[in-house]
Amino acid sequence: MKLYPIFADLTHRAVLVVGGGAVAERKIAALLGAQAQITVNADALTPQLRRWVNEGRIAYRADAFQDGWLDRIWLVIAATSDRELNRQIAAFAELRRIFVNVVDDAALSSFHVPAVVDRAPLTIAISSGGESPMLARLLRERLETLLDHSLGALATLTARLRKRIRLRHPQMAARRRFYEGLFAGQAATLLRQGRPRAALAAAEDALATASMELSGSVVLVGAGPGDPGLLTLRALRALNEADVILHDRLVSAEVLELARRDAERIEVGKQAGNHHTTQDDIHSLLLEHARAGKRVVRLKGGDPFVFGRGGEELEFLRGHAIPYEVVPGITAAVACAAYAGVPLTHRDYAQSVRFVTAHCRSSLDTLDWVALAQERQTLAVYMGVGELGVLQARLIQHGRAASTPFALIENGSRAEQRVVTGTLAQLAERAAGHAVRSPALLILGEVAALATSLAWFGQHPLGAAVHDIRDAAQLKPSSDRLSTEPGRHAKPQAHADLLVAIHRA
Ligand code: SAH
Numbered sequence: 001m002k003l004y005p006i007f008a009d010l011t012h013r014a015v016l017v018v019g020g021g022a023v024a025e026r027k028i029a030a031l032l033g034a035q036a037q038i039t040v041n042a043d044a045l046t047p048q049l050r051r052w053v054n055e056g057r058i059a060y061r062a063d064a065f066q067d068g069w070l071d072r073i074w075l076v077i078a079a080t081s082d083r084e085l086n087r088q089i090a091a092f093a094e095l096r097r098i099f100v101n102v103v104d105d106a107a108l109s110s111f112h113v114p115a116v117v118d119r120a121p122l123t124i125a126i127s128s129g130g131e132s133p134m135l136a137r138l139l140r141e142r143l144e145t146l147l148d149h150s151l152g153a154l155a156t157l158t159a160r161l162r163k164r165i166r167l168r169h170p171q172m173a174a175r176r177r178f179y180e181g182l183f184a185g186q187a188a189t190l191l192r193q194g195r196p197r198a199a200l201a202a203a204e205d206a207l208a209t210a211s212m213e214l215s216g217s218v219v220l221v222g223a224g225p226g227d228p229g230l231l232t233l234r235a236l237r238a239l240n241e242a243d244v245i246l247h248d249r250l251v252s253a254e255v256l257e258l259a260r261r262d263a264e265r266i267e268v269g270k271q272a273g274n275h276h277t278t279q280d281d282i283h284s285l286l287l288e289h290a291r292a293g294k295r296v297v298r299l300k301g302g303d304p305f306v307f308g309r310g311g312e313e314l315e316f317l318r319g320h321a322i323p324y325e326v327v328p329g330i331t332a333a334v335a336c337a338a339y340a341g342v343p344l345t346h347r348d349y350a351q352s353v354r355f356v357t358a359h360c361r362s363s364l365d366t367l368d369w370v371a372l373a374q375e376r377q378t379l380a381v382y383m384g385v386g387e388l389g390v391l392q393a394r395l396i397q398h399g400r401a402a403s404t405p406f407a408l409i410e411n412g413s414r415a416e417q418r419v420v421t422g423t424l425a426q427l428a429e430r431a432a433g434h435a436v437r438s439p440a441l442l443i444l445g446e447v448a449a450l451a452t453s454l455a456w457f458g459q460h461p462l463g464a465a466v467h468d469i470r471d472a473a474q475l476k477p478s479s480d481r482l483s484t485e486p487g488r489h490a491k492p493q494a495h496a497d498l499l500v501a502i503h504r505a
Helices: 023-035 045-053 065-073 083-096 134-147 151-168 173-182 186-190 196-209 233-240 255-256 277-289 310-319 332-340 360-363 385-397 424-433 444-454 466-474 477-484 492-504
Strands: 016-017 037-041 059-062 075-078 099-102 115-119 122-126 215-223 246-247 266-267 294-299 325-326 353-357 375-380 405-410 420-421 440-444
Touching: 016 065, 016 083, 023 037, 023 045, 037 420, 045 173, 059 294, 065 083, 075 083, 083 099, 083 466, 099 444, 115 134, 115 151, 122 134, 122 151, 151 173, 151 186, 186 196, 215 233, 215 310, 233 325, 246 277, 277 294, 277 310, 277 492, 310 325, 332 375, 332 405, 332 440, 353 477, 360 385, 375 444, 385 424, 385 440, 405 424, 405 444, 420 444, 424 440, 440 444
Parallel strands: 016 037, 016 075, 037 059, 075 099, 215 294, 215 325, 246 266, 246 294, 353 375
Antiparallel strands: 115 122, 375 440, 405 420, 405 440
């Protein structure tokens, strides 16, 4: 059931509640808060309901329910323990096009009463569409602990200043920034301390002294590998404050979802669709929007300073005196390793790790192959899917054992993550066999053997086929050592799992 949420103004509007028990009492308490004109119909009342009747706060009818009453009613709540009566009330209401809520019967109800976090005039209503009231309640409890009670007072204070704020900051962007400052500033603190008058004075002061100039800035933000759970809190804040977001193609849709709804999003992917944004174009866009007073987020996959050209962009901004900040992100090597169960360093197998890019022939030619081919180190190779053959050949040529294990992680940390494993000798063939595509990260080194036994995320690694396992067993000192470590990895059971996985694939 998908409901359309509305907040109803029931002030002085007639509402009928049928039923006089504890549930009816709860509903009526909320209706009283909304200043509805309430009639309760029941043959017996709880003591509290009785009190409200005596105080004249609600009207009372003791006679049997009559559908004619509904003629002057806006809303009706059926809260009796008589299912048949509830059903009748619902039917009469439906006939008259009056919204009805039947307690604990989502199907009979034409409106639901949500779980509410009350910071009046601020109200948060939660509904599970009747599917899981427990979950809605749990969520409400969480929100209760997160939201300070002074929020209501803050909303009231805002209401008092609203017109003046609009006059002083006619432009939406400036207004938004003023409000953000207000909500995070002295006035809010004073409200939390229960000092509304001082808070109002502080807010008025801020309004009088606020700068009219909008100063633009750029935050270079690392979006991580894709899973939005891997964003930093700072990244999230920057995304919420952004006026403009310039993002790479690599940034996942789930991460972009978290950004401010009305922020302008511009994809500057280097291979996006047909258009090709050069680095110079990106620089111009940054400058243009920052100079227009916008808060620009330059959002990059992984970390902006790891193969992200973040340095060049900062140099450019510095050259044009645009203020900037940098928010680091979880880089692909770190994320893919974690999500493939491959520790990048390990006391027994690797004392160092290198981040390398292998994105074209010329970049490959400038690499120090002797150093890369050394044992007991882990290579994390970015942008390498196109050059795996060359990589494999050069590493072996420079002395890296052909039996060195690898794990190739495609779409690391995302729902569609795939991990392909094998030995250096099989690297290019295996990647081609599984049609591995960008973005993919290669982890090469003794630690990569752990991918088969420590995997925990997504589908099981696509490992060696039968003959490969036999080949691998005949090869290599290093990964033999790995696979015979007791109780750790590459157990017969793991191989069996692998075979099943391959079969399925
Ligand atoms: N700044 C980014 C790297 C940009 S270079 C970072 O710190 O991660 C782009 C390369 O990163 C891709 O070709 C791929 O090798 C790697 N990469 C980025 N995201 C990835 C992901 N989710 N899974 C696998 N590799 C990824």
